[in-house]
Amino acid sequence: xxxxxQSPQNLTAQEGEFITINCSxxxxxxxxxxxxxxxxxxxxxxxxxxxxxxxxGRLIATINIQEKxxxxxxTASHPRDSAVYICAVPNAGGTSYGKLTxxxxxxxxxxx
Amino acid sequence: xxxxxQTPRNRITKTGKRIMLECSQTKxxxxxxxxxxxxxxxxxxxxxxxxxxxxxxxxxxxxxSVSRQAQAKFSLSLESAIPNQTALYFCATSDFxxxxxxxxxxxxxxxx
Numbered sequence: 001x002x003x004x005x006q007s008p009q010n011l012t013a014q015e016g017e018f019i020t021i022n023c024s025x026x027x028x029x030x031x032x033x034x035x036x037x038x039x040x041x042x043x044x045x046x047x048x049x050x051x052x053x054x055x056x057g058r059l060i061a062t063i064n065i066q067e068k069x070x071x072x073x074x075t076a077s078h079p080r081d082s083a084v085y086i087c088a089v090p091n092a093g094g095t096s097y098g099k100l101t102x103x104x105x106x107x108x109x110x111x112x
Numbered sequence: 113x114x115x116x117x118q119t120p121r122n123r124i125t126k127t128g129k130r131i132m133l134e135c136s137q138t139k140x141x142x143x144x145x146x147x148x149x150x151x152x153x154x155x156x157x158x159x160x161x162x163x164x165x166x167x168x169x170x171x172x173x174x175x176x177s178v179s180r181q182a183q184a185k186f187s188l189s190l191e192s193a194i195p196n197q198t199a200l201y202f203c204a205t206s207d208f209x210x211x212x213x214x215x216x217x218x219x220x221x222x223x224x
Contacts (some may be wrong), residue, residue: 001171033213041200043215073212090210091157091171099145100210102155 002027002089006103008025013110021106023087032070033059039086075111118203118216125193125223133219135203141178144186148198161186180212193223
């Protein structure tokens with residue numbers, strides 16, 4: 001089974017700061033997911049990426065398949081970015097057929 | 113309407129009672145999943161279904177059963193609820209490649 005480690009577990013920032021959240025996994029994969037969970041509990045898929053970098057608004061996700069590592073960056077952070085960010089990978093490695101193993105999440109709080 | 117709808121949103125039930133959590137989707141995805149979220153443990157897979165005739169156990173299926181009534185409907189049952197099944201339950205869907213991952217809003221279940 002793939003093991004997923006996220007760091008940091010908790011992150012506090014001031015509005016406008018650049019944020020980085022890291023994710024490492026143990027078994028080679030072809031794609032990785034980044035998810036966002038809001039304080040109300042709902043989960044939204046931010047990115048699914050298999051190589052290089054993807055960007056959506058102020059969010060940037062990168063992945064290094066060889067090093068089994070991914071990062072999620074938030075530029076010009078805002079209080080509305082406060083949420084739990086979760087990394088997920090296929091739970092048996094290999095291709096992403098849907099069954100996922102999740103990291104424990106990074107709790108991000110952005111203060112005005 | 114939400115792409116993935118879970119009912120109920122909140123439920124308090126007594127130990128020993130049978131309870132069903134329902135999930136319906138309008139994404140047209142074949143793959144559906146039930147996950148459980150506990151503080152500090154992240155999301156864990158209970159059951160998954162890759163099509164109407166395919167049901168599979170996840171990593172924590174004991175004490176649970178599922179039914180895939182149609183492509184769009186996937187329900188989770190607790191045959192005899194116990195307090196350590198108190199958790200936040202999520203239904204999710206994806207396409208064949210594992211992309212398009214979409215979560216329901218979650219069901220907060222409390223077993224007393």
